[in-house]
Amino acid sequence: MPVIEAAGLYKIFGRHPERGVQALEQGATSADLRRDGLTPAVIDASFEVEAGEIFVVMGLSGSGKSTLIRMVNGLWETTAGTVKIGGQVISEMSGEKLRQVRRERVSMVFQHFALLPHRTVGENAAYGLAVQGVNTSDRRDQADKALEMVGLKGWGASMPGELSGGMQQRVGLARALASGTDVMLMDEAFSALDPLIRREMQDQLIDLQERLDKTILFITHDLNEAMRLGDRIAMMRDGRIEQIGNAEQILNDPASEYVAQFVQDVDRSRVLNARSVMQQPPAVLRPHDDPQTAVDLMQEHQVSSLIVLDDERFQGFVTEPDARAAREADRAELPLDRAETARVSANAPLNDLFAPAARQSVPLVVCAEEDRFLGLVSQSVLLGAVGSTPTRPDEAENERGAGDAAQESQRHQGTADEHMTAEATTGTR
Secondary structure, rough: OEEEEEEEEEEEEOOOHHHHHHHHHHHOOOOHHHHOOOOOEEEEEEEEEEOOOEEEEEOOOOHHHHHHHHHHHHOOOOOOOEEEEOOOOOOOOHHHHHHHHHHHHHEEEEHHHHHHOOHHHHHHHHHHHHHHHOOHHHHHHHHHHHHHHOOOOOOOOOHHHHHHHHHHHHHHHHHHOOOOOOEEEEEEEOOOOHHHEEEEEEHHHHHHHHHHHHHEEEOOHHHHHHHHOOOOOEEEOOOEEEEEEOOOHHOOOOOHHHHHHHHHOOOHHHHHHHHHHHHOOOOEEEOOOHHHHHHOOOHHOOOOEEEEEEEEEEEEEHHHHHHHHHHHOOOOOOOEEEOOOOOOOOEHHHOOOOOOOHHHOOOOOEEEEHHHHEEEHHHHHHHHHHHHOOOOHHHHHHHHHHHHHHHHHHHHHHHHHHHHHHHHHHHHH
């Protein structure tokens, strides 16, 4: 079951907003509603957020993304549609039940820190626990651990005014972490920070997510931030969700002309990562294999090297020349190349892969912790991923049309050939 579910959400401001929903469902436009004194902020939005996922809602100012997150946490009632958290419908909850959900299941990180200036950093970090009724000693311990996780160990006794903007945002993040909720809602959380600090906060969020596996709904207007953080991204425009997909899908297969224009100038090398382009090898060798097996597999798959895995952990490469030499020398063991082969993490951006890829002839090895093998990134795949351009929807339609036309032409040609063959056969008879 998804942790967050939104189905057919509408939010329309003005008198009799339900009439606006009916009008939109019958084909009216947002402009039509505005002429009637209604303001559509979110229109028929549906999405699901899975456990442990960073789901990013991305859009420009006025696209409806902040309205959307306010409906998710129950700050604003929906005009139509439903929001569920953990299978429970938000709009059906009593006031007390909704407050309980906010205390125990959902925490919020705001754009402008929202710290209490008269309380210490530690007290701010522990505020959610105080609301939950946790005793002083336990909440102090949990707040200290959360502050340490965000790099603010030892700052608990300081006042918010003594901290930089980036540090204050870390306190807001620590407050959300200390609360122990499994869902975090982050509304433009890094937008007020300088670019360098913003990048550091993104790095920290990625690192924390790998360790804590929270379910995060993240709102941003920055496409690069969305692409960098999001497991999946919902692109919004004028209250509607234009497309939902991962960074690679949105870059390579935009669903609309708007999305295509939006992503056309994105630096792909900084957005796509090793996971998005890695490939599985055609075959692998095991430590007990012999040189003849290695040569046979390389010839069968027409490759010049193969990796060796032991219990799915990367051991090294065997190249075809080395395998042939070992076979001719009648050796039983594989000629494993134990030279330092570049290993990269799955989250490494492509921009960081060019230098190590240029220093070796074999592909880069994508590994998780303890050298657990995930995939390979060859130099040709790396260059192809950066050099490719997205297919615009109109181009895709033209390509499909051209393909259909070609198939139709071939069909007619085939029919003509059949008639000619039949005539020739009849004439011969």
